[in-house]
Amino acid sequence: MTVDQSPAWLALKSHAxxxxxxxxxxxxxxxxxxxxxLSFSAAHCLADFSKQRITDDTxxxxxxxxxxxxxxQKIEALFTGEHVNTSENRPALHxxxxxxxxxxxxxxxxxxxxxxxxxxxxxEALVEQIHNGQWRGYDGSPIKTVVNIGVGGxxxxxxxxxxxxxxxxxxxxxxxxxxxxxxxxxxQLARLLNQIDxxxxxxxxxxxxFSTIDTLxxxxxxxxxxxNASGLPVELISQHHFIGVTASPAKATEWGIPEKNQLHxxxxxxxxxxxxxxxxxxIALQTGNQNFRRFLAGANLMDTHFRTAPLxxxxxxxxxxxxxxxxxxxxxxxxxxxxxxxRLEHLPAYLEQLEMESNxxxxxxxxxxxNYATCPxxxxxxxxxxxxxxxxxxxxxxxSVMCDFIAPALRYQGHGDELKAQHQLALANxxxxxxLLALGDSVLEDAANAPSHKRxxxxxxxxxxxxxxxxxxxxxxxxxMYEHKVYVQSVIWEINPFDQWGVELGKQVAxxxxxxFSNPTTTTDSSTEGLIRFVQQQRQEAxx
Amino acid sequence: xxxxxxxxDLTAWVAAASLARAGNDVLIEGPDTQLAKxxxxxxxxxxxxxxxxxxxxxxQEGRLKRTSxxxxxxxxxxxxxxxNEFHLAQAIISELANExxxxxxxxxxxxxxxxxxxxxxxxxxxAANQVxxxxxxxxxxxxxxxxxxxxKRITIGSENSWAITMTRSLIRPFLxxxxxxxxxxxxxxxxxxLAITGMLAIRIGYINELANLADQMDVDIDTIREGMGAxxxxxxHYLSPGCGFGGQNFNQNISRFSEIFEKRGQNSLLxxxxxxxxxxxxxxxxxxxxxxxxxxxxxxxxxxGASFKPGTASIDNAPSLKVIDALLAQGVHVRVHxxxxxxxLQQHYDDHHDIAFCNDPYDAxxxxxxxxxxxxxxxxxxxxxxxxxxxxxxxxxxxGRNIFDREALEMYGFTYMGVGx
Numbered sequence: 001m002t003v004d005q006s007p008a009w010l011a012l013k014s015h016a017x018x019x020x021x022x023x024x025x026x027x028x029x030x031x032x033x034x035x036x037x038l039s040f041s042a043a044h045c046l047a048d049f050s051k052q053r054i055t056d057d058t059x060x061x062x063x064x065x066x067x068x069x070x071x072x073q074k075i076e077a078l079f080t081g082e083h084v085n086t087s088e089n090r091p092a093l094h095x096x097x098x099x100x101x102x103x104x105x106x107x108x109x110x111x112x113x114x115x116x117x118x119x120x121x122x123x124e125a126l127v128e129q130i131h132n133g134q135w136r137g138y139d140g141s142p143i144k145t146v147v148n149i150g151v152g153g154x155x156x157x158x159x160x161x162x163x164x165x166x167x168x169x170x171x172x173x174x175x176x177x178x179x180x181x182x183x184x185x186x187x188q189l190a191r192l193l194n195q196i197d198x199x200x201x202x203x204x205x206x207x208x209x210f211s212t213i214d215t216l217x218x219x220x221x222x223x224x225x226x227x228n229a230s231g232l233p234v235e236l237i238s239q240h241h242f243i244g245v246t247a248s249p250a251k252a253t254e255w256g257i258p259e260k261n262q263l264h265x266x267x268x269x270x271x272x273x274x275x276x277x278x279x280x281x282x283i284a285l286q287t288g289n290q291n292f293r294r295f296l297a298g299a300n301l302m303d304t305h306f307r308t309a310p311l312x313x314x315x316x317x318x319x320x321x322x323x324x325x326x327x328x329x330x331x332x333x334x335x336x337x338x339x340x341x342x343r344l345e346h347l348p349a350y351l352e353q354l355e356m357e358s359n360x361x362x363x364x365x366x367x368x369x370x371n372y373a374t375c376p377x378x379x380x381x382x383x384x385x386x387x388x389x390x391x392x393x394x395x396x397x398x399x400s401v402m403c404d405f406i407a408p409a410l411r412y413q414g415h416g417d418e419l420k421a422q423h424q425l426a427l428a429n430x431x432x433x434x435x436l437l438a439l440g441d442s443v444l445e446d447a448a449n450a451p452s453h454k455r456x457x458x459x460x461x462x463x464x465x466x467x468x469x470x471x472x473x474x475x476x477x478x479x480x481m482y483e484h485k486v487y488v489q490s491v492i493w494e495i496n497p498f499d500q501w502g503v504e505l506g507k508q509v510a511x512x513x514x515x516x517f518s519n520p521t522t523t524t525d526s527s528t529e530g531l532i533r534f535v536q537q538q539r540q541e542a543x544x
Numbered sequence: 545x546x547x548x549x550x551x552x553d554l555t556a557w558v559a560a561a562s563l564a565r566a567g568n569d570v571l572i573e574g575p576d577t578q579l580a581k582x583x584x585x586x587x588x589x590x591x592x593x594x595x596x597x598x599x600x601x602x603x604q605e606g607r608l609k610r611t612s613x614x615x616x617x618x619x620x621x622x623x624x625x626x627x628n629e630f631h632l633a634q635a636i637i638s639e640l641a642n643e644x645x646x647x648x649x650x651x652x653x654x655x656x657x658x659x660x661x662x663x664x665x666x667x668x669x670x671a672a673n674q675v676x677x678x679x680x681x682x683x684x685x686x687x688x689x690x691x692x693x694x695x696k697r698i699t700i701g702s703e704n705s706w707a708i709t710m711t712r713s714l715i716r717p718f719l720x721x722x723x724x725x726x727x728x729x730x731x732x733x734x735x736x737x738l739a740i741t742g743m744l745a746i747r748i749g750y751i752n753e754l755a756n757l758a759d760q761m762d763v764d765i766d767t768i769r770e771g772m773g774a775x776x777x778x779x780x781h782y783l784s785p786g787c788g789f790g791g792q793n794f795n796q797n798i799s800r801f802s803e804i805f806e807k808r809g810q811n812s813l814l815x816x817x818x819x820x821x822x823x824x825x826x827x828x829x830x831x832x833x834x835x836x837x838x839x840x841x842x843x844x845x846x847x848x849g850a851s852f853k854p855g856t857a858s859i860d861n862a863p864s865l866k867v868i869d870a871l872l873a874q875g876v877h878v879r880v881h882x883x884x885x886x887x888x889l890q891q892h893y894d895d896h897h898d899i900a901f902c903n904d905p906y907d908a909x910x911x912x913x914x915x916x917x918x919x920x921x922x923x924x925x926x927x928x929x930x931x932x933x934x935x936x937x938x939x940x941x942x943x944g945r946n947i948f949d950r951e952a953l954e955m956y957g958f959t960y961m962g963v964g965x
Contacts, residue, residue: 129873132873134869134870134873134874136833136838136870136874138834138838139830139833139834140826140829140830140831140832140833140834140838140870141823141830142826232837232838236837236838239838240838
């Protein structure tokens with residue numbers, strides 16, 4: 001029996017039908033205690049579900065579905081290292097990366113907690129060396145600029161966190177200029193190399209497989225630039241200007257990075273779950289080792305909450321189940337991520353990968369085709385800016401969209417009143433938008449008299465997530481909450497969130513097409529063939 | 545005359561000793577922690593040639609006494625406090641304002657910045673001849689006593705004629721060699737003091753920049769320097785390139801002057817000079833690093849000279865510290881010699897296991913892969929080259945002060961690198 005035929009699912013289906021004519025404004029009118037009943041707090045985060053199209057009964061039924069899907073056992077399986085990644089037959093132990101050193105976790109007879117902390121300490125030693133100005137470039141200069149080369153999980157997480165925590169630093173660390181380079185076409189790198197000094201630049205090559213073509217292409221360009229600038233042999237440059245962070249040490253060594261400049265993580269760390277490992281080195285470089293530890297501690301706090309709190313008050317579980325409700329029972333397939341804090345500008349891109357690469361699946365764990373919806377389309381933008389872009393569609397378009405509003409309650413403590421006023425302005429906008437989306441123009445007295453193009457229908461569901469203040473801890477907890485939300489949904493949908501076979505074939509086809517540009521054959525399709533011919537034609541005209 | 549000197553560092557002790565030597569009855573008041581120490585244990589005194597002897601002598605003669613008491617019917621007070629002790633100066637002056645109600649002369653020799661003397665004056669009653677005068681501190685570590693008693697120039701910053709007359713009579717014994725006795729407002733004198741220090745730093749910064757360029761362009765900075773110095777508009781002073789300047793006062797003054805510019809939103813040349821100087825301090829390490837192709841594992845490196853300049857035991861902001869830090873971070877075994885600063889260095893490195901403190905310069909070069917000359921003490925200028933060749937593992941000399949003759953060294957078979965040549 002598939003989940004959509006199960007009793008809990010069918011119960012939700014009929015519950016949804018009974019609620020289908022109920023507008024959010026009625027729900028608020030009927031129950032003044034809505035916020036008190038439908039908002040939950042843990043680990044620096046408050047999640048308000050009262051603007052979702054749910055009642056107490058809905059939550060109960062959703063928890064029933066979670067129980068039916070054996071969620072508590074599945075959560076335990078995740079934490080204890082069972083092979084939850086079935087297609088690759090391995091565990092997914094990102095939670096272990098943020099466990100305290102003293103908590104052992106034995107996997108096939110090895111205490112991986114020791115290995116994790118050993119790797120973390122090696123990373124910290126390198127970070128310290130760079131902060132002390134004692135990592136030397138080829139002419140003896142201390143490193144001033146660090147460039148993180150990586151893509152996907154090796155880029156989005158560290159980039160997002162560095163931007164989010166850019167105000168966090170400790171007095172004893174030297175300012176390191178940090179850059180992120182990901183794009184395969186070299187456009188970020190080409191611009192950057194004109195601006196930085198080769199002798200004092202260090203590259204962190206972050207790649208789980210150390211065979212990601214995007215990353216290697218950028219790394220090769222960077223190395224060539226250094227060789228040309230220094231006139232030194234490539235081996236010397238690889239030794240003094242590159243750190244490799246990888247789960248494939250042999251490949252990194254083959255590329256030329258000596259063992260002592262390698263930081264390792266493990267095949268049981270998914271790329272999009274990897275910034276808690278040495279992949280997060282850029283975060284430690286910017287915020288300091290101490291703040292990186294605080295970031296891990298925050299995530300660990302959420303982990304503990306997720307693992308121990310009852311489902312009925314478990315934040316990641318509720319966030320996931322409310323999502324399931326919207327997707328599978330209210331047929332909403334678009335999800336907007338709307339942070340009301342400019343420091344979280346990269347959160348939407350990060351969650352796009354986390355959610356869509358994890359749960360954008362259409363077969364079950366046992367390989368059967370699904371006939372219910374899984375991950376919706378996610379996108380987003382810093383809220384106040386998005387208000388001037390796509391909110392029109394949210395308020396008056398034809399699509400139903402669920403939104404996550406995310407904001408810190410406190411900001412600019414210890415700053416002047418002007419900045420505090422700006423934060424309050426952002427918060428007022430955040431609350432105004434979610435209120436209007438939920439209640440529509442019923443918030444006005446005589447809205448019904450307005451012409452139809454000025455009407456707001458409302459009833460668009462949203463969750464508001466407030467953190468107390470944006471700190472390394474609260475941010476770690478926030479991200480861990482979304483990670484676990486994704487896992488919970490995968491358990492309900494009976495899919496594997498930890499593989500990504502859908503990104504493989506494109507790489508292979510691209511490799512096979514490389515030759516076609518110089519030696520075209522008619523083995524592709526007419527579109528591909530025609531486009532390649534267009535490129536060739538342009539090249540001939542440009543004389544290259 | 546009766547004079548009371550306030551302060552605990554070199555400036556205060558030099559003033560006290562010199563004023564006593566000139567026949568004044570001098571009391572010196574420092575913090576209680578210093579008062580508890582025997583003179584021999586005060587590092588400022590130990591590091592300065594001849595100072596301890598002079599102080600002991602003046603104490604024996606009974607003209608110099610240490611005190612911590614506030615009682616004082618003295619009319620002349622000499623402030624030689626640290627730059628960050630302005631609040632202390634305010635406290636002292638407020639108290640004196642009540643105790644010595646008229647004819648009170650306070651000489652302010654502290655680097656509190658531009659306008660500080662005026663602020664102190666505002667605590668007093670000028671009409672009753674309670675006056676603060678500013679005399680810039682021109683102390684040169686290593687030559688401090690001579691600098692105080694036989695200056696070529698003195699500036700008195702005051703516009704009060706009673707105070708100027710009093711000050712003149714106080715410093716009269718020190719005016720034999722005087723070429724310039726300048727009078728200006730205290731504010732102008734304070735500004736001038738910082739302006740001079742800044743100018744000197746800029747000259748050194750510039751010649752270092754030229755030397756680094758000369759290194760890459762195959763010209764000898766010594767020749768260039770001679771050519772520049774021959775132009776009377778430029779002259780020869782402060783035109784020696786080297787591996788960076790240090791010392792407490794010099795660095796402090798420049799940094800603080802630079803901060804004044806920044807506070808007023810002006811870009812400062814001095815800021816660049818300061819940051820470039822920090823980079824310059826690592827020059828010898830960089831040359832070594834490049835020579836050994838970025839690999840210093842298992843190397844032994846000798847350092848000659850650790851004090852920030854010859855003639856002092858002080859290692860404040862010394863280039864040697866940056867060089868030694870860089871070497872230790874690479875796991876290099878360091879052997880260092882300095883005629884006077886070894887004690888301070890030993891304290892600084894707390895007996896780090898990779899550093900040997902050698903009392904003999906030739907002990908320091910045993911089995912060495914390079915000799916770095918950081919401070920140009922006179923005894924290094926003409927070493928026993930044969931002995932160096934015999935004892936060193938690699939005959940490599942990196943000369944941070946351009947004291948050796950390249951041709952001669954190469955003739956002996958050394959590999960030689962200087963700064964800008």
